[in-house]
Amino acid sequence: MNKLTRNIFIFILVIIFIMAFSSSYFSLSMDNLAYVLAIGIDKSDENKLKVSFQFSTTSPVAESGSTKKAPSVIDTVEASSLSNAINLMNNYLSKQVNMSHCKVIIFSEELAKEGISSEIYTLINDTQVRPSSNIVITKTDANYYMQKTQPQLENLIAKYYEIFTNSSEYTGFMPNATIGEFFNTLICKECEPFAILGGVIASNSQNDQSSNSSSTNNAQRDYSIKSSHSPISGETDSENIGVAVFKGDTLVGELDALETISFLSIKNKADRFLISIPDPTTSNSYIDIYMTPENMTQIKVDTKTGSPYIQVSLRFTGRIYSMENNENYLKPEVLELISDSCDSYLESTFSNFLYKTAKEFHSDILGFGKSASSNFFTIEDFENYNWLDSYQDSFFDVDVNTSIKSSMLITETNS
Amino acid sequence: MLKYKVGTLEAVMLILTIVIVHTILSLPRDILVITSSATILNLIYITAIALCIGYFIYRLLRNFPRSRYY
């Protein structure tokens, strides 16, 4: 009887637990959830937020071998805050909004200029939002950017959002900025946050490029592009080129493609990139070189005075990518000349970029403050130095050492 | 409880269980709030103190070899 009573008790306990935990299971069941792939946040007219949600639909589309693209749905709601927007959308939809697969968070430039800290804190506080979600600042409305993002080579928009930042590894034209890193740099006193600069290709952007041809060389123009002003045309109208620079939670500036390469190189985030340097052997000519960092960037910060003195030392290995007639890259002297040209070009490029971040943006997005903190014994001393404000008075000394190994398959051409 | 004797490794894991559970919760945050970036220096310092205290406790317990005070 004792055993029977015990078994009945255990059975009742199991039933109680099943009922107790089923409510959580029900709320997290896949059939009841609407998965958000991207969130776009704009500023609306009445000092509210206009939040756009891009949902995936569960249509049975095979990823390979099918030319049909899986549709996605974009719904927009106006609310006073992000949490209210999600709440309203939960009421509107037949399913509950779930952000555990949200890969991209998009802010419009207009909103970013006023400050986005409350939205960032709200998103980070959410248990569903992953810290690896990318953060994009668009030069147009976030809603418009989402509508224009149509993947060309993938059937699923989710797949596109998953891999679109891979190009930062081999072009260096945009950073892989995540909301986790943005939040850490926002609350940190040694560095400032940054984001991916996105935009929609303007129809007259190609004309803009050609009209400026007299002032800058064609090769250089390829690297002075930013989102919304690139000479690309295709099926996808959205593009991501450049970095959105923040001071605190406010957008203060943008970097173009070449400055982004400088940014990623100094931050040790560029695996390889292509640059065009002046040809030392032929005037008004440029050589394309594929650069690979040889080791980590050496950074030294001197904080003896109120104006920090920052020394940056980089080493690269290069392979000549472009080839013309009558070129001889077998001669060591030629390679050395090209290396020297590369060094001076990169030094001036990196130096211009660093002074731009200090004098124009007053924003230490490179995190030199972390190296500066080693000069202080206590946190109070570092805080008294007020690094984030002192950065604007910084002086930079850039040393680049490039070793051009050879060209690629062809080393010499003769006419 | 006294029927079963605890092996060396089991005893070590027993003591380790306590700190593991605290670390899962808010122990790292509590430590970092006090010592911030000097935490690693502080950890080395308190490890030395804890080792001395542990050895001292062992020397004191050695005076009671067969006592089943527990």
Added chain:
Amino acid sequence: MISASIMLRNFCEGLKIIYYPMTNIVFILLMFVIAVCIANKLDFNSTLKTNLLILPLVLASIIFLFFANIQNFSPQRIFPILGHGLTETFVTGLLNLSAFGGIAYLYFLPPLLKEPQKLKKVTLLSIGMTAIYLLLCISAILFMFPSFISANEISPLYNAARYIEFGSFFQRLESIFLLFWMLAFACYLSIVTKFSMNIFKKITSISTKKPLIDIFGLLIFAIALLPENFAVSSNFESSIYPYLVLGIVFILGISILVLASWKKHKKRIVNTEEVSNE
């Protein structure tokens, strides 16, 4: 017991926020309490063997968490080297000695050891391993997140685990970590309850501790339900628990041992004098 119950409450609050938002905290607490009651009905060796099985997994998970997050580390976060100053680091920082609260169990171990002569090895090895484990955990968090922060998280290790990603296939591994941590927590509660019951049995001189099992389970459950919200239980863990450990484990425990040793030494001297007089 009280601290274990409050920690159980903190842990269950975290679980509720992350995985069981619609479930009442009572049921999450009951899950652990029932597991502990069942474990205590078995012999001590079953708890020890289970602990021996689970803890290496937890240790391995922490080592994995450390190395998997290496790409997110900024080693410069170790600067400024003295933190808030010498006083804060070396004087106020002594409060961090409460992290070695496991030393409390050293007082109860000698009669239980299979090889009592290995007590020294057990002591030094456990403190050493605790130090290495703490170093790994705290280094991972220090290097990943800014140390002078204006935000506190519920569980920093869980937050660190969320950053682990290997390509597009191995993502969201924090669930596995949480599973191991839940098992470790159940082992911890079981051990604490066993020692508490035996101390109580010794104090009250009762013959068997079987009736105590359910009572202690209920006690843990009741104390865990006492805090009104997470702020109260978290405040206990950060403000009260370190002083409890320092006061009871280190000061009181060592004082009792010192007094007992002195008394024994005095008794030995008196006995020696009596023997020599005869």
